[in-house]
Amino acid sequence: MDTALALEVSAQNLLFREAHTANTFTDEPVSDEQIEAVYDLVKLAPTAFNQSPLRITLVRSPEARERLVGHLAEGNRAKTRTAPLTAILSVDLDFHERLPELFPVMPGLKDSVFAEVETREQAGTLNAALQAGYFILGVRAAGLAAGPMTGYDADGVNKEFFGDGKQKAIMVVNIGRPGQDAYRPRGPRLSARDAVTTL
Amino acid sequence: MDTALALEVSAQNLLFREAHTANTFTDEPVSDEQIEAVYDLVKLAPTAFNQSPLRITLVRSPEARERLVGHLAEGNRAKTRTAPLTAILSVDLDFHERLPELFPVMPGLKDSVFAEVETREQAGTLNAALQAGYFILGVRAAGLAAGPMTGYDADGVNKEFFGDGKQKAIMVVNIGRPGQDAYRPRGPRLSARDAVTTL
Numbered sequence: 120m121d122t123a124l125a126l127e128v129s130a131q132n133l134l135f136r137e138a139h140t141a142n143t144f145t146d147e148p149v150s151d152e153q154i155e156a157v158y159d160l161v162k163l164a165p166t167a168f169n170q171s172p173l174r175i176t177l178v179r180s181p182e183a184r185e186r187l188v189g190h191l192a193e194g195n196r197a198k199t200r201t202a203p204l205t206a207i208l209s210v211d212l213d214f215h216e217r218l219p220e221l222f223p224v225m226p227g228l229k230d231s232v233f234a235e236v237e238t239r240e241q242a243g244t245l246n247a248a249l250q251a252g253y254f255i256l257g258v259r260a261a262g263l264a265a266g267p268m269t270g271y272d273a274d275g276v277n278k279e280f281f282g283d284g285k286q287k288a289i290m291v292v293n294i295g296r297p298g299q300d301a302y303r304p305r306g307p308r309l310s311a312r313d314a315v316t317t318l
Numbered sequence: 319m320d321t322a323l324a325l326e327v328s329a330q331n332l333l334f335r336e337a338h339t340a341n342t343f344t345d346e347p348v349s350d351e352q353i354e355a356v357y358d359l360v361k362l363a364p365t366a367f368n369q370s371p372l373r374i375t376l377v378r379s380p381e382a383r384e385r386l387v388g389h390l391a392e393g394n395r396a397k398t399r400t401a402p403l404t405a406i407l408s409v410d411l412d413f414h415e416r417l418p419e420l421f422p423v424m425p426g427l428k429d430s431v432f433a434e435v436e437t438r439e440q441a442g443t444l445n446a447a448l449q450a451g452y453f454i455l456g457v458r459a460a461g462l463a464a465g466p467m468t469g470y471d472a473d474g475v476n477k478e479f480f481g482d483g484k485q486k487a488i489m490v491v492n493i494g495r496p497g498q499d500a501y502r503p504r505g506p507r508l509s510a511r512d513a514v515t516t517l
Contacts, residue, residue, distance in 0.1 A: 123355035125461030130329035135362045155510040156322035162507040163334045164455065167468045169505040175514045183517035217512075221505055242468070245447045245488060252451020256363065262324030269366045269441070280517075289444060306368040306420055308361040311354045313416075315374045318382035318479075 134259050139302040141264035142198050144295035149204040151177065153261055154294075161257035166250060168228060169221045172214035172243035173250035174286055176207040186279055191291070192270035202266065202293035207276065208254065209286040210247035212239050244289060251290050258294055264301065266293035333458050338501040340463035341397050343494035348403040350376065352460055353493075360456035365449060367427060368420045371413040371442035372449035373485055375406040385478055390490070391469035401465065401492035406475065407453065408485040409446035411438050443488060450489050457493055463500065465492035 124131065132138075154177060166172070178187050184205060188196050199205055215233035219226055233239050251267075258265040268291045276288045323330065331337075353376060365371070377386050383404060387395050398404055414432035418425055432438050450466075457464040467490045475487045 123352055124359065124459050126332060126459035127326060127329055130326055131359060131459070133325060135359050138362075140364045151514075151516055153322055154514060158510045158514055160323065160330060160334050162513070163337075163504070164451070165339045165464075165466060167466075169507075171508050171513070173513065177514065177516040179516055217508065221508070223505075224502075245443070245468070248444050248447030249451040249454075252363070252448040253455065255448075256452065256455060260323050260325035260330070265364075267364060267366075269444070303423075305362070306422075308368075309370050309416065309420070311357045311361075314361070314370070314372065315350075315353060315357055315376065317350055317376040317378055 133262070134256050138259045138264070139297075139305060141266045141293070141295070141297040141301040142303065143298035143301045144198070144202045144264070144293065145298045147203060147296045149263060149294050153263070154204070154206070157254065157257040157261050160260060161250070161253040164250070164253040166246040167242060168218065168225070170214050170218065170243065170246055171221055171250070172210045173247040173254070174209045174211045175254070176209065176280060178205040178207060187276070187291070190272045190275035190279060191268070195268045195270050195291075198266065199268075199291070199293055203295040204293075206292045206294060207280060207288050208247065208251050208290040208292060209281065209288045210240070210243040211286050212236055212243060213285050214243050215239055240287070244287070247289055255292065258292070263294055264297040268292070332461070333455050337458045337463070338504060340465045340492070340494070340496040340500040341502065342497035342500045343397070343401045343463070343492065344497045346402060346495045348462060348493050352462070353403070353405070356453065356456040356460050359459060360449070360452040363449070363452040365445040366441060367417065367424070369413050369417065369442065369445055370420055370449070371409045372446040372453070373408045373410045374453070375408065375479060377404040377406060386475070386490070389471045389474035389478060390467070394467045394469050394490075397465065398467075398490070398492055402494040403492075405491045405493060406479060406487050407446065407450050407489045407491060408480065408487045409439070409442040410485050411435055411442060412484050413442050414438055439486070443486070446488055454491065457491070462493055463496045467491070
């Protein structure tokens with residue numbers, strides 16, 4: 120099966136086959152430089168009109184961590200307190216402000232297609248989620264484990280961290296080296312027969 | 319910069335640095351087996367509660383292709399007519415039906431958290447977009463170029479291909495080997511300084 124792919128088997132393993140969502144972490148720190156290397160790789164993957172709406176808030180200080188933990192679902196609290204680093208992934212609802220620079224071939228986009236915040240929220244959330252997928256694989260590309268979570272009070276997180284209303288959280292991701300008993304058994308996946316249809 | 323990452327530089331190049339959105343393609347066919355190999359790799363990456371809401375419709379026959387092209391934005395038509403293969407990525411709004419099998423540790427999810435279609439559409443669209451990110455990188459892992467597009471009449475595509483209302487398109491992706499003048503110059507990306515904040 121691997122032979123149908125151009126990507127080295129070692130890279131397939133690092134990114135997909137041997138990587139798992141981690142629920143415990145060692146205390147080895149994750150540096151801002153490591154995250155910058157991840158970002159500088161995954162920022163190259165595409166978004167519509169190069170809108171690049173994903174923003175990453177690294178919750179590093181104990182104070183900031185505690186502000187976040189209070190808004191998480193009960194089952195996500197202990198692991199988020201002990202992860203070396205936690206990132207809030209959010210969509211910038213004002214991403215259109217950067218479009219003249221990011222997509223100069225259509226200079227009018229900012230004030231036409233993306234003039235309305237409802238349009239920006241819909242397109243931005245989809246494209247930020249696409250970038251979240253790139254980011255999770257980028258964390259794995261750095262030899263780290265990601266623990267993405269959507270179990271949190273979204274309004275609470277948004278008010279706590281994005282009080283001006285210009286960003287909305289789409290996901291929270293713990294990042295670090297996997298600790299003891301870090302992984303749950305991998306669940307079954309849908310087969311191609313179930314998920315792929317040819318017309 | 320590369321040295322901060324565990325992933326081989328050759329794999330970084332294949333997936334991110336040397337890969338580009340393609341706008342023209344050669345006529346070399348893309349087989350269902352190639353797409354199955356892509357799917358079998360990227361299906362392993364995580365979704366919330368393993369909900370796996372992404373569905374892939376491969377538009378292969380000339381008749382199906384023409385049904386799709388009519389709903390695309392003008393600028394997306396010619397390249398979609400000539401791409402060896404086009405995939406409609408969609409969210410299955412009934413993904414909860416498979417949850418007892420996909421996430422057996424919480425057997426009640428199907429009829430509690432995900433009982434309402436509005437909840438499924440919101441969570442499913444976010445997680446399908448996450449999987450779309452994995453899929454685009456998976457196409458590149460197969461040595462192919464992806465040409466993702468969101469410029470189409472969503473209601474038209476949904477009625478044409480998902481008339482029962484159980485799926486909604488989130489993206490259309492042309493797939494093949496890049497042809498002549500396939501790439502536009504890569505646009506600038508936001509620097510880590512602009513996109514990443516540390517608290």
